Amino acid sequence: MTALSVAITHESARTIPTLHGELDILSRIRLTDAVDAALYGGRQHILVDVANLTFCDSSGL
Template sequence: MTMLSLTITDHPDLTVITLDGEVDALTADHLRQAIDQALARGRSHLVVDTAGLGFCDSRGLQTLIAGQCRAISAGGSLRLAHAHGYLQRLLELTQLTQLFPPDPRLEHLLTG
C-alpha cells in the first residue's frame, strides 16, 4: 500500500505542506485536498516541501500543476522546496522546471 503523510504549517507569509512518502494515483487526492484547504483559508502562497518524498508519478505531478494554477488564480503561487530524485527528473523530462523554479531562499527558510 502506498503511504503519504502530510504536515501543514502556516508561516506569516506562506503555508508549507510537507510530504513524507509517495504521491501517486492512490495518494494524490490527499495532496489536492491539503492544497484546496489552504487556499480556502486564504493561504495563497504555498510551498510543497518534498524532502521526504520518495516517489511521485504523473498523477502527483498533475496535482502539483493544478495546485499551481489554483494558487495563481487566488493571487499567489505554489513553489516546490527540496525537489530531488524522481520528482526532479520528472520535472526536467516534462520541461516543467520553469513552472516550479528552484528558490534557494525556500531551502534556507525550511532548513534554517
C-alpha cells in the first residue's frame, strides 16, 4: 500500500491538488481536507490531478 500524498499548487484562476499514491476509504480524508481548505480560502476553481494515482477505489470517486 502506497500512502496518499497531496501537493497543492495555486494558480491565478485555480487550485490544483496533485495526488500521488493510493486513494481509498482510509486516505480520502487527505483529499477532502485539501479541497475544503481551498474552498474555505475562497478558491472557486479546483482541478484535481489524478495522473499519479496508483489505485483509486469507489470512495475516491
